[in-house]
Structures are given as structure tokens and as C-alpha cells.
Amino acid sequence: MSLSTGHMGSKPTASRAPGLVSPVLSPAGRRSLRQGLLAVVLPALVVAIWQMAGKDGSLFGGVLPTPDRAWQAWKIWAFGSTGLSLNPYSGTWLANLLFSAERVGKGFLAAILVAVPVGLAIGWNRIASGALDPTVQLLRPIPITAWLPFSIAVFGIRDMGAVFLIALGAFYPIVVNTAQGARDVERNLIRAAMMMGAGRWTILRRVVLPASLPSIFTGLRIGLGIAWTAVIVAEMVAVKSGLGYVLWDAYYVGRMDVVIADMATIGLLGLLSDRIILGIEGWVLKWRRLQSFHS
């Protein structure tokens, strides 16, 4: 779309409201400003309605705090409070965030290190596919929540249990997408490499891997989403720190304002980490971006 609508879309806006948008901005800059403003409208609307629907700082008879209360709770959670405070999480926001992020980082990295080679093997080699794929498909339907008791029994209430669940959850989408990417490599690209004297190992490294990267990145994005789900679930049950632990603990002691602030933190972290993957993808897959319609 953007190929043609760039002009069609921005021209009428410019001529209708020349004073509204700074003339310094290029058409592309104006377009991204517009998209940015559009993105904020719905969340802002929801928060505003939520705020106005509340009475004395809460909704549903005191169950749900209004956004401003959640904001206050976050500020104390993040920066601590001067003087006496009843908030047991005071000043622990960054530490808990880092606990969760570190677990996600470790588990996700472990998942990548195992899933990408296994996926390439399944997609590229018939014997590896026959030996590994059925087992992967057999284990895949078991949700990570079902692995919780197993994980606690084996690893105890320790970091390793959370990292295990995250790695397991992220493993499946990465392995499945990588295998699909490796299976779908254009036959003539393989033939071209063979014709130029490349052996199987070289073809795997220099043709199958780069050709599979678009699918691999799809798997990474899905896997990262699951990793965040897994870390929250694991921390609610299997460890005593992190955003998931605070979330459940705050609920337990009736601090819904902290719960809301925690949920918002998780959402923003998930969004941020997805953007990071997207950024890396855009850089690694420049050739792909140039091919696409939206470039």
C-alpha cells in the first residue's frame, strides 16, 4: 500500500490543514507521526473512560483501582516512598523487572541455541526429521503450565525451574518455524550451490540457514511471547521474585493497584522485547525487506 498511498494519503492532508502539521516534516515523517498518533488514541480512550467510571479511586465497589491509583502505586513501587509506607514492594520495581527479564533472556537464548539447529536438521535431513520430529510433535501439545509440577519437583523453587519452563515454551514455535523454513528452501538455490561445488555442510550453513531466516524470525517472535507467558506463570508458582511473583503476591494481599501496575509493566516489556527482535530482523533481513511490498 505504502508505495502509492504515500502520495495519495499525505497530499490531501497537507493541503487541507497546512498549519496543523509542521512543514519541516517529510511525507514519510508525517506518515509515521500520523501512525504514532493513531496508535495512542484507543489506549488513551480506554484509560480515560476507566478513570471517569471510577468513584473515589475505584470501580466495582472497590475491587478495581482507577488508573491514577495504579500510577501512584507504580511510582512508589518504582522509586520507593518517603516516610512510612504500607507498600511492601516499595522501590523494588526495577529489581523484579530485571529478575524476570534475566530469566526470559536465559530461557529464550537456551531455546534458540537448541531449537534452531534442531529445526534446521528436521527440515533439511530426512533421518534427523524421522528421528526427532515425531518426538517434538508428541511433546508439543503438553502446555507449559502442565510442566509446572514437573519443573518444581526437578528443579525446586529456584531460578532453574523458571528458565526451564521459558526455554521449553519458546522452543516449540522456534523449532517448528525453523524446520518449515528449511523445508521450503527453493530447490534451485540448493542446486545452484551444489553446481558451484558446495558440500552438504556448506549448503546448510550458507544456503539453508540464510534462506530459513525469515521463518526463524517468525518463530522467534512467537517464542518470545510464550517466554513472557512462561516467566509470569513460573514466577507465580515456582520462584519467589520477579514480576510474576509480585503480581500474585499483590493480588493475595489485595493490592490491585500494584497488580494493574505490574500488568502494564509486563505488557510494555513484552512490546519492547518484540520491537528489539523486529529491529534485529529488519537489519539481518535487509534483502527481504527490499523484496516486500511495503518497503
Added chain:
Amino acid sequence: MGTIAFDNVSKTFSGQTEVRALEGISLSIDEGEFVALLGPSGCGKSTLLNLLAGFEKITEGILLFDGKTVTRPGPDRGVVFQEAALFPWLNVWQNVIFGPQVQGISRAEYESRARELLKLVGLEAFAEALPVQLSGGMRQRVGIARVLAMSPRALLMDEPFGALDAQTRLSMQQLLLDVWQALNTTVLFVTHDIDEAILLSDRICVMSARPGRIVRTIPIALPRPRSIASLTSPEFVAYKAAIMSDMKVTHVPQT
């Protein structure tokens, strides 16, 4: 170097239903000869080329390249594909040096030759460009340059200009004539375009379908060096008329 010998070669594709793609193919090609395989789609001409390239295995008969049985693909037989089949994540330069690189040839050895080849195909200014940024004709020129970078003893070209527009095709044919006249490698060229076959080749093997056979071999004695100007010479037109009547190409619908 670069001699090709098909001796009574047949190819059957097994599967749900067996397909007899080639039947009793006998064809020898001398060093430096330019042979075109001409025929309608589905006549097995690409299969014949794939056998020689080592992409497919023969079912019966003997297939020799330089006196040795063909078992697998190799850099002695450079293949130019119809859609170029460049690696989209590598730029033009990286595509051209891929062959020498994977064969473990040192940079000092391949670099100057690769630069010369880029110049020969008129793409020195595009060394850093990605395939997606090139036109179809430019991509195919990269496809030719990367094959020549390996100094193959034979070029196997599978309808390399089939997807190009008429004008680009003419300039590519001229380029190929120039390159071949300079290098004199053996060429096996698959095409369904009668003009192209006559213009380029020393000999045309006309094929028919189901099962694919070589039904006629026509030597083309047009003088060398040729250029696309030859397309309008009386000798050229005479060849074309003969081949068209041979292939039963008429403007009257067959009943």
C-alpha cells in the same frame, strides 16, 4: 575438454504414476560446440540438461562428461537457471565469488577474474546491489558471471532468457555470443525459441514430447562471429522456415 556424450539414455520418473521423460537419447557434443535443445514445454529438454548437470540420475544408458560418468553436480558444468537462482541475501559481488569461495580458492586468485567478469557483463557499478534491486536481465547477467567465475568446461543453460522481455532478450543473446566467442566453452542451451536456437547454436536438436526424444538434428552453418543482426539475414530466414515446417508450426489450427 568439455565433451559430452549421451549414449541411449533414458529417464523415468517414478512416483504415483511413472513418467517416461526421455527415451533413447544419443547425443555427442564436441569441445567448444554450441548445441541448442529446441522443443515445446514438457518435451524433456530441461530433464536432459538436469541429467548432465547431475541434478537427476539417468535410468538407463551411459552419460559421460569428459569421458567420465556423471554422478553429481560440479563446478566443471556451470548451470544458468531460467530465473537466475541467485542467493537473494548476497549482493552481486558475493554471488559471483560464491563458487570460487566454497571451492576454497584463495581471494587473490579469484578476485581479479571476478572483477573482469563483472565488467564483461556490464555490472561493475552494481557489485554492492542485492539481486532484488536488479532487473531480470541484470540478474541473469549475474547468473552468467557467477558461473564463468568457476571457469567451467561446459555451460548448461536452461531457458536462461525465457522470462525476459523481447528487447532485453536480444541484448542478452548478443552478450552471450560475445562471451562465448571469446571463451569458446562447450554450451548446451535449452530453449523453446526458434530464433534464439538458430542465432546462437552450431547445431539444433529438435525434441518431441512423451516420451522426450531427439527427432532431428539440424547443423546451423551461419558464419561466425554472429550478432543479433544475423536475425534478418536470408540464410537465417531460410533456416527458420525449414525448422518451422519441420516442427509443424503453422498458422492453421491443427484438426
